[in-house]
Amino acid sequence: MDHTVFQLGLAVTLIALAGLLSSKLRFSVIPFYILIGMAVGPHAPVVGLFDFRFIESASLIEFLGRLGVLFLLFYLGLEFSVGRLIKSGKSIAVGGTIYIVINFTLGLLFAWIVGLPFKEILVVAGITTISSSAIVAKVLIDLKRTANPETEMILGIIMFEDVFLAVYISILSGLVLSGSSSFVDVLISAGVALGFMLIVLIVGRKCAPLLNRLLNIRSNEVFLLFIFGFLFLIAGFSETIHVAEAIGALLFGLVLAETEHMKRIEHMILPFRDFFGALFFFSFGLTIDPLSLGDAVWLSLGAVVITLIGNFVAGMLAGRMAGLSNKSSANIGLTIVSRGEFSIIMANLGKAGGLLAILQPFAALYVLILAILGPLLTKESKTVYKIINKIFRLDKPKAAAVSSVPDRDREG
Template identity: 25%
Template sequence: MIHLPVLITDLGLILAAAGVTTLIFKRIKQPLVLGYILAGLLVGPHIKFIPTVTDKESVNIWAEIGVIFLLFSLGLEFSFKKLVKVGGSASITAIVEVVFMLLIGFAAGKLMGWSTMDSIFLGGILSVSSTTIIIRAFEELGVKHKKFAGLVFGVLIVEDLVAILLLVLLSTLAVSQQFAGTEMLISILKLCFFLVLWFIGGIFLIPSFLKATKKLMNDETMLVVSIALCLIMVLLAVKVGFSPALGAFIMGSILAETTQAERIEHLTKSVKDLFAAIFFVSVGMLIDPRVLVDYAGPIVIITIATVLGKFLSSGFGALISGQPLKTSVQTGLSLAQIGEFSFIIATLGLSLKVTSEFLYPIAVAVSAITTFTTPYLIKASEPFYLFIERSLPKKWIEGLNRYSSSTAGITTLSDWKVFLRAYTFNTIIHSVILIALVFLGSKYLQPFIATHLINGNTGTVVSLLLTLIIMTPFLWALALRRMERKAYSNLWLNKKYTRGPLVALEALRITLAVFFVGFLIFQFYNTLVSMAIALALILSVMFIFSRKLQAFYNRLESRFLYNLNAREAQNTQPEILPWDTHLAELSVAPESKLVGQTLSELAVREKYGVNIALIERGKIMIPTPGRDERLYPHDKILVIGTDDQLAIVKELFEGALDETANADFPKKDMTLQKIVINSQSPVFGESIRNSGIRDLTQGLVVGIERHGQRILNPDSNFVFENEDIVWIVGNNKKVPDLLKKT
């Protein structure tokens, strides 16, 4: 008898349970994540009346793969450039929310008598909102076009990065079992170092690789390559002491900057959905219903703390960032839940065995409750704002409006700010690159040359020289490269400022470059003479070959910037955000009445008060389209207006159909039918054009068989004869009525 491995039977049980529960949750219009958790509860060890999973270790491996692909897909939606573009409002809102929720979670845990580590992890669990749940709720409620939705998406982008930072910090804290400031600082610096290094290296190499192999990349190859890149970065992350989830997230965010991002996201979606389902089922397997009953009180307390805390903290953060009261209230109520990142943080505490077993099921229960409440809170946000507006004193409302208007003004940067910002970025980026090259040369290149090529002192010298040659362009950029020449000239010639700070900054740059050269040489030799000779040599080379180094570095920089901006250049969209208006992207549905009309015929500005800023048609961008431009199916239109104006226009673009008008001809009635013509048929002796088949039956003649000869797509002048076999695509109810009459 053949015996299946336990892993396969467990996987079949998991997916069967997940399939049934998700069908039910789809039917009752609830998030599928909750269905997966319920499936895990059913097949877990705590419920005995149905078959249960037996090999938990294998399921945990599948779940870890699920976390990797879940974070990879989040990275594909993240993009570092999106983080830069979300602006100060989203960043301030997210930071205020995270800090407040960390404190609220910690305080709630301590008040309930929990341990310090449980309380810290509870704060981390409550600090991050659910991207998946919010996006789904926005789609179902049709509010993605509203102004607050853009702010919420920006907050979620910042929270994703903060959550990654929390994973690193909580891992460090769990290992050390104490709040060691030095270790925390080292962890943060280490994370920042590798984030910058991986981002620079990834943007320089991966888009170039994808472009070079574009002709070889069909869907299958692209899927395999994308997953391979994800797992390679996972290995690198683990190698330097980070979690696999961080590596997956970083690779996703790097690929998000490429022109193939949408294609990769589409191809990997099924893989992500499968393994994410297994992860969420494994989450449900760890829930003990008795724990939920025993800790019903803490669950209620934490749920209330989550909803109120997130509403107040994110709403307050939005207010102080300069958002109007209405947007702040809507943002606060939209973010009032926890989700997938909270599960990952809870899993981390459990796997490191630093948190109590009850914390995990409590976090899942709170997530389930807040997931159910999220759509209702979003729906109630506008009425609640109107209630607040009526309740608050008029002077307060006017003061908030003045504050919001004042922060929306255009700000200009002084020459000093422009100059210092450019020099800071230049110093940080090239310092990271040089440190990485020093360690690569001393830890990997030198041992490789000594082992496989040249041994002894000669091998060491060769390794040192090769490393120095590779470092030279970046040393030149750090020490001698000129940036923001206009701002520098203004500062140098301005009599109000002394030239001392500028000279000091230049001296600092050169000193840093000398330090990195000395640091490299110290890895190979520790004699002062050799260090002095090498320093003099490298500085001489930098000055003598300055122009060639500049040309070479400019080529490297151009390649990097081209890769970085390629996707943006492909999808350029202007940013116009005056007063209470905002941009929204709408798609022209094929059934919309707008299809085929010119903008002058539509007159959306005159009728609805909105303006069309851009039309995206495939890869074609039409900014500020003219009055004679027509709309076509699937055009993406960038429209500017208020929430109320966009809500009206949105219905026109979506093209809601009159269902009763189409009820008599459902799609399923269109079939391919075979009809045999006889001398009594109404169409006998008639041509296809004159037979009336197209007009009366909504049918189309696609083939005729006569005396064994087959004619595909016959001419409209073809005349029907006795015993012709006619193939027709049409309404299966109307075609027989016409052709079978005798």
């Protein structure tokens, strides 16, 4: 008998209970969604006669979760505008390069130090470099930080990461899957990803008056159908040219942010963002096998430490290069520390290539830890910055610099 609808209803109920518990504890809801997914996932143990595993509906929930990522990134794009990103283009390119170089280098060094083979080193570096677009978007929206000065840089780094991801996956697929990835292929992948982003942003900005007329629809039903249709078309097309579908959704949101219908779209999309976004994190938990995590504990903890250090340093450098304050710069590194869907993709690539079996449990535990730590660090960023500032004195007291002159005068 097909129990898909019943399991879906049970999943939504469990998600609602997890959300209620997180609100009572005043903690980020994301880890609760992931953990409840792990508890009832296909890999969960059967207790006596009770089998709570989600097997029949797992593929459906996974697909609904993919829609959740699209809605999260689309909504985040609505909070910005193409014009703001274009003005910050140079600083975003510099900040994105700094972020990738630092985190990728640390990932390579870490994997080499622990003694992994060459191909595994490349996979681990990919796992530890790319942050989770879905988690970052969810945290920024939940904490109402979309208007913060550092959020432009965060958004830019997410897009920059996707260009890197398109290039890196093309290289890694060729090496790991015993194919070939020529320099020309790499250049084509990078050019297509970057070109697609620029075309959508530039053409979208020029077409704002046309979009205003096209979306001047009274019926909410028809209006929403047009928005959904274009959203899925653009996201789906971006996936076919090896640009993450989530980035396609983000770009579409940025384009519509230039129109006079932005507030109406934002209001109507909100329930879909929350519902499908919750399903994404739940579905992510379904993919994690709790029994396989034990062997990768120390490897995962080591990777978490270097990621926290790398993200903070990269965020500080990227922010300061863009003229942001130390506090805003620290927020960059603390916000994009979460890892998620892209890290799992890298681990699955390693599995497909027949690499060491430790890669998947390592990626799962590493992602789970940072999915819990990331939102917590972002929420408590003020406290974290105060502690770091006390240790490293990032903000040197101005009074000390002023008083030093009369002190020297007295000594003379």
